[in-house]
Amino acid sequence: MSSSGDIEALIEMMARLPGLGPRSARRAVLQMIRKKELMLIPLADLMHHVGASVRDCVECGNIGSSTICDICANEKRATGEICVVEDVADLWALERSGVFRGRYHVLGGTLSALDAVGPDELRIPKLIQRVQDEAVSEVILALNATVDGQTTAHYIADQLEGRVRLTSLAQGVPIGGELDYLDDGTITAALRARKDL
Numbered sequence: 128m129s130s131s132g133d134i135e136a137l138i139e140m141m142a143r144l145p146g147l148g149p150r151s152a153r154r155a156v157l158q159m160i161r162k163k164e165l166m167l168i169p170l171a172d173l174m175h176h177v178g179a180s181v182r183d184c185v186e187c188g189n190i191g192s193s194t195i196c197d198i199c200a201n202e203k204r205a206t207g208e209i210c211v212v213e214d215v216a217d218l219w220a221l222e223r224s225g226v227f228r229g230r231y232h233v234l235g236g237t238l239s240a241l242d243a244v245g246p247d248e249l250r251i252p253k254l255i256q257r258v259q260d261e262a263v264s265e266v267i268l269a270l271n272a273t274v275d276g277q278t279t280a281h282y283i284a285d286q287l288e289g290r291v292r293l294t295s296l297a298q299g300v301p302i303g304g305e306l307d308y309l310d311d312g313t314i315t316a317a318l319r320a321r322k323d324l
Contacts, residue, residue: 198230210230210231
């Protein structure tokens, strides 16, 4: 492959990343090439290192450089609370908030009859096992407010009913949100989840 062919292949590979289309990928690659010593070479080295060392946590499904992630290894996080999320990006979003101090469980997706994704294709059996084996007092279902997310939440709630306290994230009007700009589903959820003042 020629050097320009290599560059085009890199652009095509970058364009596959979420949020980057062909034009954005081309700009990013050109910027990295212009600053080869500062960006391209260190990025390539780091990607090689991460590719060789990244692992799924055997406990929760998070990703890191060891078989047990930093969250699961932290004894201070053994609060008895497990927050269930669909994927690692959701875990990272919750961690950015800095509010939740328990542990997580990454399902790896949601139940979907159309895509032939059942409980055994997800980490639901592992979650049920964790509830049995660990001193879990609460399972927080932090799944997306989609049909598949809610179906998955109901399935997990049925499996764990009577074993542990089950809660879910509140849904409704976001902070700073204006009613006029919200969709009907958000307004409906907000009305159903109203609370006393």
